[in-house]
Amino acid sequence: TIQNVTRTDSESYTVNVTTTAGSDTAVVNLDVYFLPHFKNLPPEVQAINQFSTFKFNCSPSKNGYPMPRSYVFQLNGLPIIEGGNVDITEGVSGSILTVSSLNRSEDSGNYTCMVTNEA
16 A cells, blocks of 8 residues: 555556465556646736737646646636637647737736646
């Protein structure tokens, strides 16, 4: 029994059983799932000039296990759809939201990045 399981407990474990009738060995692989974690958060308030470009880099410092399966950007709690002046680029270590030609009435607000994995 492993109590208080942590990430470092992820590995292969071997069990050897021996009786008077013989012996047997079994190998068990333990994968410990954990949530993505952000270490460096962007500033809570950013002032950007209208018609300029805004980039929001959503890259967890510890990607979690298993790797994140989705990145969802939101503006004021609503999902951001790619297209027009909005581009979303996904890479190995995260996702980047780029909003070009900022429009004060349409693009101002609270931006959020939600990262999910199977943990």
